[in-house]
Amino acid sequence: MQNSLFIYNSLTKKKEQFIPLHPPMVGLYVCGPTVYSDAHLGHARPAITFDLLFRYLTHIGYRVRYVRNITDVGHLENDSDDGEDKIEKKARLEHIEPMEVVQKYMNTFYRNMNQLNTLHPSIEPRASGHIIEQQELIKVLLEKGYAYLVNGSVYFDMLAYNENYKYGILSGRVLDELQSNTRILDGQDEKKSPFDFALWKKAAPEHIMRWPSPWSEGFPGWHLECSAMSTKYLGEEFDIHGGGMDLQFPHHECEIAQSTAVLGKEPVKYWIHNNMITINGQKMARSLGNFITLDQLFSGNHPVLTRVYSPMTIRFFILQAHYRSTVDFSNEALQAADKGFQKLMKSFDTLNRIKPSSESSLDIEGLRKKCYEALDDDLNSPILLSHLFDGVKFINSVADGSEKINADGLLSLRELFSTFIFEILGLKDEKTAAGDEKLTDDLMKIIIGMRQAAKNNKDWQASDMIRNELKNAGIVLKDLKDGAEWERSEN
RNA sequence: GGUCGGUUAACCGAGUGGCUAGGUAGCGGUCUGCAAAACCGUUUACGGCGGUUCGAAUCCGCCACCGACCUCCA
Numbered sequence: 324m325q326n327s328l329f330i331y332n333s334l335t336k337k338k339e340q341f342i343p344l345h346p347p348m349v350g351l352y353v354c355g356p357t358v359y360s361d362a363h364l365g366h367a368r369p370a371i372t373f374d375l376l377f378r379y380l381t382h383i384g385y386r387v388r389y390v391r392n393i394t395d396v397g398h399l400e401n402d403s404d405d406g407e408d409k410i411e412k413k414a415r416l417e418h419i420e421p422m423e424v425v426q427k428y429m430n431t432f433y434r435n436m437n438q439l440n441t442l443h444p445s446i447e448p449r450a451s452g453h454i455i456e457q458q459e460l461i462k463v464l465l466e467k468g469y470a471y472l473v474n475g476s477v478y479f480d481m482l483a484y485n486e487n488y489k490y491g492i493l494s495g496r497v498l499d500e501l502q503s504n505t506r507i508l509d510g511q512d513e514k515k516s517p518f519d520f521a522l523w524k525k526a527a528p529e530h531i532m533r534w535p536s537p538w539s540e541g542f543p544g545w546h547l548e549c550s551a552m553s554t555k556y557l558g559e560e561f562d563i564h565g566g567g568m569d570l571q572f573p574h575h576e577c578e579i580a581q582s583t584a585v586l587g588k589e590p591v592k593y594w595i596h597n598n599m600i601t602i603n604g605q606k607m608a609r610s611l612g613n614f615i616t617l618d619q620l621f622s623g624n625h626p627v628l629t630r631v632y633s634p635m636t637i638r639f640f641i642l643q644a645h646y647r648s649t650v651d652f653s654n655e656a657l658q659a660a661d662k663g664f665q666k667l668m669k670s671f672d673t674l675n676r677i678k679p680s681s682e683s684s685l686d687i688e689g690l691r692k693k694c695y696e697a698l699d700d701d702l703n704s705p706i707l708l709s710h711l712f713d714g715v716k717f718i719n720s721v722a723d724g725s726e727k728i729n730a731d732g733l734l735s736l737r738e739l740f741s742t743f744i745f746e747i748l749g750l751k752d753e754k755t756a757a758g759d760e761k762l763t764d765d766l767m768k769i770i771i772g773m774r775q776a777a778k779n780n781k782d783w784q785a786s787d788m789i790r791n792e793l794k795n796a797g798i799v800l801k802d803l804k805d806g807a808e809w810e811r812s813e814n
Numbered sequence: 815g816g817u818c819g820g821u822u823a824a825c826c827g828a829g830u831g832g833c834u835a836g837g838u839a840g841c842g843g844u845c846u847g848c849a850a851a852a853c854c855g856u857u858u859a860c861g862g863c864g865g866u867u868c869g870a871a872u873c874c875g876c877c878a879c880c881g882a883c884c885u886c887c888a
Binding site: 354355356357363364365366367368369370409494495496497545566567568569570571572573574597598599600601604605606607608639640643644645647648649650651653655656657658659660661662663664666667669673703705706708709710711712713716719720722723724725778781783786787790799800801802803804808810 | 816817818819820824825826827828829835836837838839845846847848849850851852853854880881882883884885886887888
């Protein structure tokens with residue numbers, strides 16, 4: 324098995340060679356969405372980042388169990404005492420059952436993720452389906468003295484934990500320093516320390532999402548589900564835990580604390596965090612009016628968007644930046660990405676059309692090696708794309724007659740492009756997805772033939788008219804040395 | 815205020831102590847009835863000031879600016 328992959332581990336802040344605990348098995352856990360509103364641009368980044376990781380690990384021969392949770396209960400809105408959770412609040416506003424809200428937005432999330440051509444994880448567990456597992460963890464924490472019960476709610480005892488273990492190993496935070504500069508928040512009177520966090524919250528009478536427990540009728544705290552589900556499906560120790568950088572603190576830090584307190588050891592070998600996105604240089608936020616859902620992006624229906632951007636344009640754009648850098652969305656940048664993506668897709672068509680010669684002027688195995696090296700270096704997709712564009716240039720040059728490729732090389736290059744573009748980067752040609760291609764193709768052959776006849780008669784008026792009318796109908800003709808090709812115009 | 819990250823050409827975005835990343839846009843050319851595409855060539859770079867070095871955009875220091883997290887968040 325190939326084993327030259329290096330990934331950046333947030334825990335050690337270094338690139339490390341990826342060596343799984345139990346090869347060829349790999350356990351990958353990624354924090355998924357809270358399904359209380361439409362999936363937005365921010366969801367696309369981790370989904371695509373970890374889809375790439377999943378695809379690449381699979382490609383190089385690992386058997387990956389990829390677990391991504393759906394949070395459908397109990398993430399508290401804030402630390403205030405009302406304890407109302409996001410999903411329930413949404414449910415009241417929309418006059419529907421909480422689980423109806425969950426279902427609606429889960430469906431949207433899955434649809435958007437399919438549009439982005441991300442593969443479904445191996446397991447997509449829901450927090451609401453793991454209440455018992457979460458309660459079991461709480462029992463252990465109580466037994467071990469890392470949690471305490473107050474008025475039917477259970478809190479994690481951070482100071483007790485910090486005596487035996489070190490809190491803050493992932494984010495570099497030190498408890499003493501945190502204490503000296505924490506803001507005073509409301510509703511912390513039940514907690515012994517402001518850093519304690521809820522493991523179980525007693526439900527207020529009006530709270531409709533509730534489960535029975537030894538402590539009270541209530542619901543689990545924010546961080547617990549990931550510890551419960553990752554342990555259940557990947558074991559006490561597993562290879563990779565991923566998520567957005569914003570989750571590093573406090574969510575992942577609390578996860579580490581809980582799991583470590585329960586298990587007596589750290590659960591995760593490699594932590595991987597993707598960076599955030601910005602829009603026109605600003606953080607995406609509802610208050611800034613630049614909050615864009617994926618449906619809005621795909622339909623162009625948002626004031627900051629000057630046009631529609633297809634799911635593959637978004638995917639390509641995200642892959643064109645390294646996952647640990649912020650990526651800035653703007654109309655200009657997206658249009659540039661769209662052009663680049665179309666160029667890449669078109670070259671694959673060209674590749675299927677060009678004729679082999681007796682000799683070859685490209686070192687295809689050298690190119691392949693560079694492609695693997697790019698991904699092995701902390702999933703450097705932008706570098707991979709730059710190598711693929713070298714290939715694009717070569718393909719176009721062959722079509723132009725200035726470079727040559729032999730039959731073996733052609734097969735090899737097709738395989739290379741197909742592997743990296745479609746299988747690993749997970750891009751797909753959106754144009755060929757349109758229906759009735761056969762009929763359109765046949766009709767276009769007839770039209771192109773008629774125009775060719777006009778051209779042969781030097782009847783430029785007729786040939787231009789055909790081309791213009793086609794353009795109005797959304798089809799662009801391009802004359803080649805022998806015949807013509809056509810494609811659908813954008814939008 | 816604390817912790818961390820960034821500042822690369824018109825835009826996006828890699829990267830490295832010495833060897834023009836790549837995409838998009840612009841300009842010039844080839845091809846073409848014209849157009850488009852493609853190909854060839856090409857312009858404006860590494861925030862500022864010091865230091866280390868034979869050599870720094872790349873390492874170090876200071877400064878400026880931007881951002882993230884510190885509160886639910888991808």
